[in-house]
Amino acid sequence: MASDIEIAQAADVWPIEKIAEKVGLTPAEWEPYGRDKAKVEIDDSRDDDDLGKLVLVTSINPTPAGEGKSTVTVGLADALSLAGENTMIALREPSLGPVMGMKGGATGGGHSQVLPMADINLHFTGDFHALTSAHNTLAALIDNSIYQGNPLNIDPRRMIWKRALDVNDRALRNAVVGLGGPTSGVPREDGFDIIVASELMAILTLSHNLMDMKARIERIVIGYTYDREPVTVKDLGVAGALTTLLKDAIKPNLVQTIAHTPTLIHGGPFANIAQGTNSIRATKTALQLADFVVTEAGFGADLGGEKFLDFKAPLLGKTPDTIVIVATVRALKMHGGMAKTELTEPNVAAVEAGLANLGQHLQSMSRYGVPVVVAINRFTTDTDAEIDRIKAFVADFGAQAYTADVWGQGGAGATELATAVIEAANRPSNFTPLYDAEDDATVKLDKIVRTIYGAEGVELSDKATKQLRQFAQYGWDKLPIIMAKTQYSLSDDATRLGAPKDFKIHVREFIPKVGAGFLVAMTGSILTMPGLPKTPAANNIDIDASGHITGLF
């Protein structure tokens, strides 16, 4: 069986100008980056009112291998194109760190991939590198300010702004910097995050334009003074330089699927400590250019889905017209109590036992008033009996489930799903937000955990309670809440699969992201710098004299 990169390398890639023409971009609205990638900046005068239909792809709580959400997103969009709809995709950019470790790319798989797959997974158009550059430039400017007499009175023990790289490097999680004597800075504790965890990543993907981005960058809180007052980038006076470093990174990137469906790939914020979806600009641009836009949100519906609907949609000024929940037979078996090694064995009873997880997501997504469709991402080991059991469960709920064999067949494997999505998207929807912007943080939290997770409420640690009092003084207490929780369970305990009952969510602490404009509620210890496995993917990647790459997925 051909690997993802072999299928990608065998594909017929159109010159990017042909894709740009297909979506109606004028020559002034795009710039080439190589032969098959472009940066897009559409004209301000483009119509803002006649937006396309928005399809949000999310999923049940996934297995560690993932449920193929990106693959379904790509395959569904190709199927919509096949059905004659003028369709675009809006996706996140993959992070390079995990590519060298073990994780699959974020460009789909099999015959439902975005091209050029290798480039997108490596440096792409340099957006993440520009962010890394801006992130570490800010860190250097902060340490330089402390070194040069510390005019802002920054307390080096109360720094928020760490350093960042797009590398999986556990050795950099915690470091002591500024060593080497009086000419080499002031010693202090520090650490590195992976760049997708940077607040600048969240800001880039939330900004409508350069000036919005600059204003958000100015509001970033980098730490506190010895008097416990927040210190911002504005205080340092370097927001202009950082915005200059991000002047091209803010522009969405145009590529194509194997079936030539135009695709915008832009930004890649984490789905736990940030909003976990592609940029506002990319989604908006796609909605202005196409009649159907398929996009996805990271992790399951409890994390990415909720954030898309409660946080991204209001900023975007557009709510989804259909929500697609991706489920797989093997994930449902895991939720039904099977071990990872047993997932390829036919077992209708295990599927049955696991359906409660899908049920919770169907219920929580349906409450937003948007039509919901279930996509069963089909694997070769799935049996008809298992598939039928899922379909019956979804039908009992009042919705419909369709199989999608997009890995093997591309868009042709999702014809029924596409028809259902078109039908659903044209149904009138009546979006109902989960909470009001003016709700207190505890009220917002309570609504999220009860309605979306099925929890009995929320418990704040002493630290978290104290922080909310502090934040009220700084004026941050009404910021939207971004939940940082395990993706594997509806609860904050990764081992509780299915649809756990009688549990509360424990908020250990809040992390203020004032520039991005949200408070992260930490429900456990979230690793913001991954490590590499015993045998990293890097050991298998190779390239020959002609530039042909092997071992990249």
Place this chain on the structure above:
Amino acid sequence: MASDIEIAQAADVWPIEKIAEKVGLTPAEWEPYGRDKAKVEIDDSRDDDDLGKLVLVTSINPTPAGEGKSTVTVGLADALSLAGENTMIALREPSLGPVMGMKGGATGGGHSQVLPMADINLHFTGDFHALTSAHNTLAALIDNSIYQGNPLNIDPRRMIWKRALDVNDRALRNAVVGLGGPTSGVPREDGFDIIVASELMAILTLSHNLMDMKARIERIVIGYTYDREPVTVKDLGVAGALTTLLKDAIKPNLVQTIAHTPTLIHGGPFANIAQGTNSIRATKTALQLADFVVTEAGFGADLGGEKFLDFKAPLLGKTPDTIVIVATVRALKMHGGMAKTELTEPNVAAVEAGLANLGQHLQSMSRYGVPVVVAINRFTTDTDAEIDRIKAFVADFGAQAYTADVWGQGGAGATELATAVIEAANRPSNFTPLYDAEDDATVKLDKIVRTIYGAEGVELSDKATKQLRQFAQYGWDKLPIIMAKTQYSLSDDATRLGAPKDFKIHVREFIPKVGAGFLVAMTGSILTMPGLPKTPAANNIDIDASGHITGLF
């Protein structure tokens, strides 16, 4: 008076396809990066025997502000174009770290600039970011190998491979990493270099093709085992992945001057701990495409010039046809004993006293058997009497000096210089190497310091002597020598200006760069991670809603 960026922004930039056509590239030989930048990879079948004339621009020992070598390089090339010669330029890429600090860019100045100036000085086509990515990926893979049972028996106290960023960040010079307990690595001393100091930068710029680069990467020594045996990237098995990360960075970048002279800008290795010139591939490509190629070497003729002639030229397979030594009235005054604050005052006697520095470089460069021409980079404060004194001195030496007002006039300010360069390049030259590849390291060192610096010989520290014995065991003792010395003096003492006499050069230690293929001879403490000044340039850089940048030079 208009600033560099104002002049650059007012210039008429041709679409890059017009520049590509001008130099005769076929569509398959270049890829656009935006509208005014391209990556070039010329066809293997291109003629290798009929290379253009090569003009090497170097200088006397500079003042801290620099002698405008890049500006003269650009202006001279524009003058050669004006004279009807099919001319290209081959330059280094600027490093972003210093751009946020205080240093001018490496894209020339005034009316002798390369465009798009802002992009080239910011992220350009991402080459340095790809290098940073590969550099830190290797570092993470090394620490991961130590963490995962240390199968290669690496001694964490004897690591050579540090981490790297393209940021001026003194706080990262020395760091302790791997802190945080058993899940976050193994604690050890580490530090960050600026990316231009990375051995990968040297390798990228020395490699003829992908496979040459991979072989060099395999030979990189990252540290030693507990038994003091060298550990290489080949031992780690990740050269393929690192080469894959550099697959596009190895391709030279095509841009243009204000006068539309096609320019290849590629790579930026330090001129002290590396060879300090643009890539072999860029220079070679330019020589294959053009009749005249103007290139430069970092720092003065004692550092960049010597390395170009003794190290780069043999690898390039082509020696210069003319050497241009750039001098300025103000630098000669400094060599003549004047203080930095007195350099704008007319003072023929001070110029006279400083001419010994120019004399040493004239003598050392002439010994290679290549015609030498002196370019006086004219400043508005220079007097005719001062200029005439320089011209007379050079004439006594048997060479010719010409003024160049390229900052103010572009190519039109270097007409006479261009005529002299054309005449010199067409004279028969008889290149005589300084040393044999098979000479012992001490013999190579002795020849460099006596002939090029005018020293009385070289003294090795006990450590350096011991290292040479060790290197003989490893088979590294015949590698070419790269001198790391202050750029301000011919000696290893930055305060001894002019042409010092009766001095020896002190080699404190050697740094083996086995992948790049040279031994760095350290004659003092060379800072491989700069810091930021009290008021960094970043505080003045800004961008408006339309993307217009201010404060960048």
